[in-house]
Amino acid sequence: MELSGGQILVQSLKDEGVEYIFGYPGGAVLHLYDAIFQQDDVKHILVRHEQGATHAADGYARATGRPGVVLVTSGPGATNAITGIATAYMDSIPMVVISGQVSLPVIGSDAFQEVDMVGISRPCVKHNFLVKDVTKIAETIKKAFYIATTGRPGPVVVDIPKDITDPKIKVPYKYPKKVSIRSYNPAVSGHKGQIKKAVELLLAAQKPVIYSGGGVVLGEASAELTEFCRLLGYPVTNTLMGLGAYPSTDKQFIGMLGMHGTYEANMTMHDSDVIIAIGARFDDRVTGKLDLFCPYAKIIHIDIDPASISKTVKVDIPIVGEVKPVLEQMMELIKDSKHKPDKTALEAWWQQIDQWRSLQCLEYDRDSLLIKPQYVIEQLYEVTKGDAYITSDVGQHQMWAAQYYRFDKPRRWINSGGLGTMGFGLPAAIGVKLAFPDAEVACVTGEASIQMCIQELSTALQYKTPIKIINLNNRYMGMVRQWQEFSYESRYSHSYMDTIPEFVQLAEAYGHVGMRIDKPEEVRPALEKAFAMKDRTVFLDIITDRTENVYPMIEAGKGHHDMKLRVALGTSIDRELA
Amino acid sequence: MRHIISILIENESGALSRVAGLFSARGYNIESLAVAVTEDPSLSRITLVTRGNEDIIEQITKQLNKLIDVVKLIDLAESDHIERELMMVKIKTSEHTRAEIRSLADIFRGKILDVTPTSYVVEITGPSEKLDAFVAAIEPETIVEVVRSGPTGISRGEKGLHL
Numbered sequence: 094m095e096l097s098g099g100q101i102l103v104q105s106l107k108d109e110g111v112e113y114i115f116g117y118p119g120g121a122v123l124h125l126y127d128a129i130f131q132q133d134d135v136k137h138i139l140v141r142h143e144q145g146a147t148h149a150a151d152g153y154a155r156a157t158g159r160p161g162v163v164l165v166t167s168g169p170g171a172t173n174a175i176t177g178i179a180t181a182y183m184d185s186i187p188m189v190v191i192s193g194q195v196s197l198p199v200i201g202s203d204a205f206q207e208v209d210m211v212g213i214s215r216p217c218v219k220h221n222f223l224v225k226d227v228t229k230i231a232e233t234i235k236k237a238f239y240i241a242t243t244g245r246p247g248p249v250v251v252d253i254p255k256d257i258t259d260p261k262i263k264v265p266y267k268y269p270k271k272v273s274i275r276s277y278n279p280a281v282s283g284h285k286g287q288i289k290k291a292v293e294l295l296l297a298a299q300k301p302v303i304y305s306g307g308g309v310v311l312g313e314a315s316a317e318l319t320e321f322c323r324l325l326g327y328p329v330t331n332t333l334m335g336l337g338a339y340p341s342t343d344k345q346f347i348g349m350l351g352m353h354g355t356y357e358a359n360m361t362m363h364d365s366d367v368i369i370a371i372g373a374r375f376d377d378r379v380t381g382k383l384d385l386f387c388p389y390a391k392i393i394h395i396d397i398d399p400a401s402i403s404k405t406v407k408v409d410i411p412i413v414g415e416v417k418p419v420l421e422q423m424m425e426l427i428k429d430s431k432h433k434p435d436k437t438a439l440e441a442w443w444q445q446i447d448q449w450r451s452l453q454c455l456e457y458d459r460d461s462l463l464i465k466p467q468y469v470i471e472q473l474y475e476v477t478k479g480d481a482y483i484t485s486d487v488g489q490h491q492m493w494a495a496q497y498y499r500f501d502k503p504r505r506w507i508n509s510g511g512l513g514t515m516g517f518g519l520p521a522a523i524g525v526k527l528a529f530p531d532a533e534v535a536c537v538t539g540e541a542s543i544q545m546c547i548q549e550l551s552t553a554l555q556y557k558t559p560i561k562i563i564n565l566n567n568r569y570m571g572m573v574r575q576w577q578e579f580s581y582e583s584r585y586s587h588s589y590m591d592t593i594p595e596f597v598q599l600a601e602a603y604g605h606v607g608m609r610i611d612k613p614e615e616v617r618p619a620l621e622k623a624f625a626m627k628d629r630t631v632f633l634d635i636i637t638d639r640t641e642n643v644y645p646m647i648e649a650g651k652g653h654h655d656m657k658l659r660v661a662l663g664t665s666i667d668r669e670l671a
Numbered sequence: 672m673r674h675i676i677s678i679l680i681e682n683e684s685g686a687l688s689r690v691a692g693l694f695s696a697r698g699y700n701i702e703s704l705a706v707a708v709t710e711d712p713s714l715s716r717i718t719l720v721t722r723g724n725e726d727i728i729e730q731i732t733k734q735l736n737k738l739i740d741v742v743k744l745i746d747l748a749e750s751d752h753i754e755r756e757l758m759m760v761k762i763k764t765s766e767h768t769r770a771e772i773r774s775l776a777d778i779f780r781g782k783i784l785d786v787t788p789t790s791y792v793v794e795i796t797g798p799s800e801k802l803d804a805f806v807a808a809i810e811p812e813t814i815v816e817v818v819r820s821g822p823t824g825i826s827r828g829e830k831g832l833h834l
Contacts, residue, residue: 211685216696220739223685240739275834276681276742400733403726 098258099128119166121193141548147177152521168206183511196256219247244279283414298367307334308372337500385652470497486542489571516545600632703821
């Protein structure tokens with residue numbers, strides 16, 4: 094079969110099993126777009142900004158586990174994609190980004206819409222390629238998918254000069270069945286000796302805790318993690334990225350840990366004598382001040398990426414491997430071991446944890462005359478029966494969604510954890526809805542974040558992806574305002590906007606349904622009404638208490654045991670009625 | 672502590688920039704860098720000198736190994752090894768300094784590569800400290816320029832860094 098470069102690219106994606114490409118055309122990719130036009134197998138989703146394309150592909154990837162695919166043009170198309178590529182990179186999301194490039198003979202001449210995409214993307218990709226020969230396109234695409242989806246996943250950029258996609262130049266096409274790269278051999282199973290040592294340490298623990306992260310979700314090891322935790326009976330905490338990997342409604346779950354984690358999760362970490370970190374990377378938002386981190390604990394760390402081990406926190410037993418086989422190996426050893434967890438010690442440990450729990454650190458003022466954002470998330474949880482895909486943007490609303498929506502399944506909680514990218518939620522929700530048209534998909538956002546990719550409302554209309562946008566509108570960049578309140582004597586420097594669009598009208602202008610809710614009693618009916626509109630995207634502009642803060646909180650420079658709690662429960666002042 | 676890291680890397684455009692970019696992005700320091708193709712034209716060998724405590728060097732080697740283009744690497748400083756650096760020095764000469772510079776070059780087992788009525792170019796090869804010592808032995812105002820390759824190294828014994 095003889096094909097042009099453009100056709101080869103599209104055929105390669107087809108052979109790779111790609112369902113959707115998220116993209117935006119331009120000069121350097123015109124040949125590619127012409128090839129896309131002439132087939133129906135790979136569907137193209139036209140976004141309104143390249144950042145939206147990357148986030149939509151990212152949302153698709155997070156929800157399905159399959160790589161997201163993006164197509165952008167050279168120059169500004171490529172640079173606009175960078176934020177989304179970095180977002181995927183920080184959270185280890187498999188993604189293949191194809192960027193157009195100016196023709197080979199003019200590369201380096203500052204040609205129109207030329208930018209060194211390989212150079213610009215290098216620090217935020219797992220790998221990247223510049224394809225210089227039409228006969229290398231298929232093989233490079235195969236390599237890109239292989240690298241993006243294996244080991245610790247991540248985005249891969251393939252930069253394709255326009256001239257090698259020329260429809261006049263045809264070459265034989267064959268998509269490789271598999272590729273091997275001599276310099277790339279990701280580890281699979283862990284070291285047996287290390288695993289044995291880890292099991293011995295775990296079974297001898299008096300105050301153990303299981304700390305699991307996004308690696309469990311990425312490694313499809315949620316069932317194994319759950320079985321592992323139940324086998325041991327130890328308390329489990331999840332990172333922001335790990336939520337849903339262990340059922341949040343289970344009694345062994347002690348909540349998220351870290352900066353806005355629960356009191357009980359952070360205290361359990363701090364006082365523990367053995368920690369097993371599973372697919373988690375000791376991020377600074379998790380550890381707090383490193384010198385104060387878990388002073389009494391021996392640490393076991395399972396991670397597929399050796400560079401994640403002992404990067405910030407020294408660990409005692411490192412295990413490099415995929416979470417799933419390692420957990421399976423560990424469970425076998427635990428079952429066969431003559432040692433069992435120390436029942437008395439574990440009972441005392443749970444008593445202590447329950448005491449911390451009894452503080453009810455997530456309680457808030459339920460009698461407020463203003464809408465409390467926490468209440469909205471609780472209602473969202475109930476209305477969707479805890480079974481929706483929730484995407485979020487970044488800020489207070491993200492933390493509330495993480496704290497109050499109790500995720501029982503992996504891949505349901507879709508947010509930008511590592512990079513913290515505002516604007517992620519809406520396009521991500523579109524990607525999720527395309528992957529699962531029958532599922533409920535909600536984007537929890539705020540009036541600041543939503544405006545960073547608001548143009549994608551147009552995409553949602555074009556492709557009929559009915560999502561529900563839960564806009565927690567507090568008329569502030571809430572998280573910035575919170576930090577300014579705590580650390581800058583309430584000098585709210587540029588953390589509010591004088592003019593916020595009338596979101597109801599805006600939603601309607603984009604062809605969707607807009608609803609404004611400003612009384613607590615309206616929240617539940619409005620949510621029910623919105624979710625009943627199965628085929629419409631609904632923008633719920635919910636006017637919340639603008640002074641509400643995210644609690645509990647570990648402030649900068651503090652340890653897990655030193656959390657800032659809500660000062661006095663039930664006395665939050667209803668300042669400034671909406 | 673000083674470490675000398677030897678890297679086998681795919682001989683592809685951009686491979687070196689991935690290594691250099693990693694060092695700048697993560698705040699590591701490159702003291703010197705020497706790169707050339709190996710006997711296998713598909714592979715280049717980088718010899719990189721850096722400094723840091725054990726934790727930093729561990730991270731550097733792990734992060735380097737993560738680069739897709741990096742095939743293999745070793746930290747030569749961990750075992751017995753040989754290091755060599757090449758230096759060329761252009762020195763202004765006068766009638767009464769020429770003999771002295773020649774004998775100095777002899778002491779350092781250097782070679783004089785270029786001679787004009789008013790200058791010499793001297794080549795010295797050896798461990799970096801020897802090169803330092805030679806430069807220190809020359810009157811500073813007579814030095815026109817100094818070119819150093821940066822150290823390269825190889826381990827002692829049978830074992831080697833290869834595919």
